[in-house]
Amino acid sequence: MTTKTLRATALALAGALALTACGTGGGGDDSSGGGDALTFMFRGGPDEKAAYQAAIDKFTEDTGVEVRMTVTDADQYATKLQAAVSGNKVPDVFYIEQANLQSYVGSGVLLDITDQVEEAGVDLDDLWEYGVDSYRFDGTLQGTPEGRLYGLPKDVGPFAFGYNKTMLEAAGIPLPDPDVPLTFDEFRDIAKQLTVDTDGDGALDQWGTGLNVQWNLQSMVWSNGGDWTNEDRTEVTVDTPEFAEALQYFADLTNVDGVTPSASEAATLDTYQRWMAGEIGFFPVGPWDVSVYNDLDFEYDLIPWPAGSTGESATWIGSLGIGVSATSADPDAAVQLATYLSADPDAQQTLVDANIQIPNLIDVAQEWASAPDAQPANRQEFLDIVQDYGRAMPASFTYGAEWYDELWVNIQPVLDGKQTAADYLAEAQPKMQALLDESNANAEMAGGA
Structure with missing residues (x-):
């Protein structure tokens, strides 16, 4: 729920x-x-x-x-x-x-x-x-x-970032530094090298990554200097160049770089299942995953999340x-x-x-x-x-999450390459702001009850 x-x-x-x-x-x-x-x-x-x-x-x-x-x-x-x-x-x-x-x-x-x-x-x-x-x-x-x-x-x-160590070693790719984050460009380049047709049938069957926008965009936005709100959680701040650049980068991994399974490929077998099957190079890892991941048929490990313009990793807890x-x-x-x-x-x-x-x-x-x-x-x-x-996730400490959920409602055209991230965020911010205002008003009412 x-x-x-x-x-x-x-x-x-x-x-x-x-x-x-x-x-x-x-x-x-x-x-x-x-x-x-x-x-x-x-x-x-x-x-x-x-x-x-x-x-x-x-x-x-x-x-x-x-x-x-x-x-x-x-x-x-x-x-x-x-x-x-x-x-x-x-x-x-x-x-x-x-x-x-x-x-x-x-x-x-x-x-x-x-x-x-x-x-x-x-x-x-x-x-x-x-x-x-x-x-x-x-x-x-x-x-x-x-x-x-x-x-x-x-x-x-x-929420950590993992990689298929067995896959990288088989491809002859140097293993990422466990202490220094990959840049966005470095991450994309490695993901491209891992996206291949391994059996020669003309169809891709291995991909660099396969991330979910609702759980993985946070890392890219924060490490690129963007955020969802100001510090006191009263103003929505998604309509900024930093946020737009991160969202566009996320969408381009699929539409421009082709390093993630397509929508039809993901419908056949979702990216979590493909990671479990050893077909994905980079994928998130939470502590709740470890008991299952430790029994996979390949070796995996953790690295810092790729970093945007700030040069520093970010993720959520x-x-x-x-x-x-x-x-x-x-x-x-x-x-x-x-x-x-x-x-x-x-x-x-x-x-x-x-x-x-x-x-x-x-x-x-x-x-x-x-x-x-x-x-x-x-x-x-x-x-x-x-x-x-x-x-903390952007809505963890607000009175309800409707304002935050609004970002995902009409985001699909961006993910499909049919709308730019900047245009979409300009449309989404006022809707999100209205809902955040309502959330804060409800919090005041509840506090005075």
Whole structure:
């Protein structure tokens, strides 16, 4: 589900939550638990479910607190959470997205856990600053160190750049420097060398890259000196030469340079599947991919993202948070569970061993990155993104994402080479600005409620 859907859900259920405040959160039926057990709702696949089960079994052993888990896949999570809230059965502890924090705070879903976390002695300095601050809100701005804490990071998700090491070696291409980013021109040149007909049948079956505009344009724009908004998130700034140059470069990789699968080729087998099959040279890698990518039939590794005019790499960092219901019947135990899952060394080790995230704890992460058997070998790139050059997605800290989503609505003609990036951005900016203004007005109203 989209962040837009989740935001709408939180706002629509504000009235129901007012009633919930008189009830008991977290208890009531088979799906969300009952009796004295805490309820924990999250999303993930089999690997994540197994890892959390192991961590929670240890939590129960140490504390005597029973925990009932509800796990869904990513697409069902928002619907399941909405049903729980509507039915006055808000889970005691549950995943929250950065983009929903403000609406959840405004509508009374989330408990302010600042004091409890401090009293528990959690060393927030040993957690990634970006992860902790993502769930802070001062009533006006989210993501600032001064804000109150309405959740803890489940994880931080640095969106790294990977390459098929086996493919480059077979082509006789020198491997990229793990510390110095390729320029846009260098990246395009290597991608051209990798785009070939390997079996001589007259059709391409190997490509340099295959990027998705909604997840990969950010890196190109930021490294080229552009951005989506000004610093205080009040003005949209996409109609600039820097932004247009980056978007045009992205489109030209397909329409001019031909280094990505065509629309028809991607329809037959999407670029993710082609990367998995060893047909793509460069592709993004998130920590959530590692457990699968480590079993591929080729060797891969991580490098800095290609850099535009600034000469510096840029990319985004995702994050999920763990929040506590403001209506939990046992808020102290719920906060204890949230802090355990986010910051306990044993729990973190269980999750990291499952290859589903990088460690939340900085000292553990540094040991993890430097392990002699690290796979991929350059795990340090994940940490470099979190520490140095990663940023929040443009709509992560705004009140809703409609303004941001508007950029993608009519972008296809640019990607097809039928409209210039500059012309499109001039059309899109005023539409995006109107929606951002509305978003900020809604945030003010919610803050005053």
